[in-house]
Amino acid sequence: MSANPETACSFRLDGRLFGFGISMVREVHPMAPMVPVPAASAGFLGLVNLRGAIHLVLDMRLLLGLPEKVPAAGDLLVLFNASAGPAFGVVVDEIGGIEKLSGPSLECPGPLVVSVFDTASGGALSLVRPQALLAAAADSSLVRGAMP
């Protein structure tokens, strides 16, 4: 397992606190008009055009097993650096901030969540690997509505 990043960009999804390694995140963008991807896995939420560049948006709620929600105007798009994969991003409910990841952590066996940290602000932060999200989203056996 590679070393955990020192700092994370935290965000909220369904009221829970998650984070991406700060070096993975390229930008956070207001929700943009998105079109669904025809004939593709349910893990792909849609395609957006951001300043002329096309990005693939993943359905992170589905991937993490959270209740489904249609993206709304107030949601935010988190876009990743090329080091995480080619032009893709996810929808989050709300951006937290920059969290220093010190303190004790709990290693997670799951493929998407690397480990869970205790944050200074209180509450557990699950650190998610964007690369793993992209790989998991391509799984064609994903079905919307299967999760409770």
Place this chain on the structure above:
Amino acid sequence: MQDQAALDEFRAEARDHLARVSEGLVRLERLEGVARVEEVNRLFRSLHSIKGGAGFLGLKVLESVSHGAETVLDRVRKGSLAVTPAVIDILLEATDLLGRLLEQAESEGEKNAAGLVARLLDAASGSVAPETMIAGDPEPLAGESDSEAAPHPDMGADKNRSIRVSVEVADRLMALASELVLVRNQALNKFEPRDSAERELVSRLNTVASDIQRSVTSTRMQPVASLFQRLPRAARDLARQLGKSIELSVSGAEVELDRGVIERLADPLTHLIRNACDHGIEPGPERVRAGKPETGSIRVEARHEGGQIHVVVRDDGAGIDPERVGRLAIERGLATRAEVESMSPGQRQLLVLRPGFSTASRVTDLSGRGVGLDVVQANLAAIGGTLQLVSEPGLGTGFHLRLPLTLAIIPCLVVEAGGFRVCAPQRDLEELVLLEEGVRQGVESCHGGLVYRLRDQLLPVVPLAGLLGAKTNEPGNCRYLAVVRCGPGRLGLVIDKVSSPEEIVVKPLHPALEPVGLFSGATVLGDGLVSLILDTEGVANKSGAVPVPAASARVARPAGDGGLVLLFEDSSGGRYGTPLKTISKVVRYEAGQSRRLAGRATLDIPGGIRAMVAMHELVPGAPRGIIPESGYLLLPNGDGTPGVGVAVADIVDTARAPAALQPAPLAAAGVLGAARLNGRPTLVVDTAAMAAAWGGAG
């Protein structure tokens, strides 16, 4: 001006080559074995490219220095000259001089060059005097620094005429320019047209956005003409040096290519032309003996095809003799005897593409060192292209270059199916059929698949909505059948809606979506939303439908083939038919549209005023009718009857007439016969002949 542009381009390319050469030379001393051979080959190709370009542009000094350096490397490659520091030194000195020569006028470099060329040739013959090598000659070097410090005023200005920008930056600019145009479009919808201050602002935004898009696009795309136009001249010069008569013609110069690709195509194309002039085209007398015209011809052609750019260089020369090529390859140690013997003639011809191959018995300064064709291949591979060779001994050789479309703007039709919006490239689209209520029954189920009878052909049909994964597919929504080409065959796609045609910029498909297999790329449409581009072959594969070749699925009709006739009725209800080929057009007219002119009803339609004639006027004895208030005007085919149209009350259908008509119950000009069509006795008439007879009589 063109020469200046060519010169600038050459300088930029040559600088790149020189940077690689000096880097490679330094590395060469440390390399051993295969790695060293490969490096020498690379260096050789770079110097050869510089020599080629310089030769084309008539830069004699540059050409002679690079030729000298190439000669030294050739000896190294053949193993007859060891790589000593002295050899590297003199080659580096040559590289430096070439760099300076690039920036100065030819005349200034000449005096320095002559001495170095002589020393290079000495070095090549193995007589390198160590003291010459290590110390160099300080005097000329000092002189050169002077000329560098005070460059020719014109040349100084030229140096900055072009800059190199990375493709990523250019792509980003393209994307941003398109985005600016989208923002402009949205602003145009919002603004208040009565506010004059705002109007002026929006109009400026409009112009600026369009200009930016045009300029930015031109930084990437360029007609291949910029490359092609220097080829005929180059071939002529080469031919004169060789004492041959050669004509080079180009076609497809308007095809637009990525500038980066054009730049990197220059070397391969140059080499292919040289190769064709030097090795391909035979000397005049030999051609005459072979029964060919004395003047050899080289044709260079560019075209778009199947999402690629094809460039073909074809000569009508001697072709490649597979036996001779095989023998030479063995002699030169490029292939073993066993290898060559197991090869087909075509494979033997391909041996000319191996590094170090040369069939020329003499070394010329044009080509003949055995570099060239492998440079072509290496350069093409670097831009993702391929090289194919077709050679007929005695008839000529064709080199077929295929280049990827790195950036393309293609016309597409935006279609909707099951709520998804996708782009169908126009080049794949054959026709659109409107599925009206009555016609929709034409889509039939057949062995688990759907077929549609399009005219006389059974066409496999794929409901696009289902393939795209639409949840609900209301059959009532399907309005159109798009007939698309898939390779050699075609099939029909059921779609819901046809939106506007758009010129789209093709962007690569996201790698994660490639496994879907239905799309070849993505684009941003005029409203700023993303849309995927349909890959019709992928659609066929995915749906399991087997496209039918355009000709094979003809359905035998029971009725004999007398051609299609248009069935119509006149105002008295008389049923007539006229072969489709006898009419040019059917125009619908409404009540009040016709005008009386000189006692006759006329209709003013595009193409002129037509006199309206009723059927009974044309067919004596036919029941008397009137010219209907509203109805259809049949315009006869043929030039003889420009002013006449046949006014009929209703168009009924089309039907296929039997091969032999029954005799008509009445005889008149243009009456062909009678037949039972669509269940009713019908008089079949030749509208064109009838109208001509009426025109003649009236």
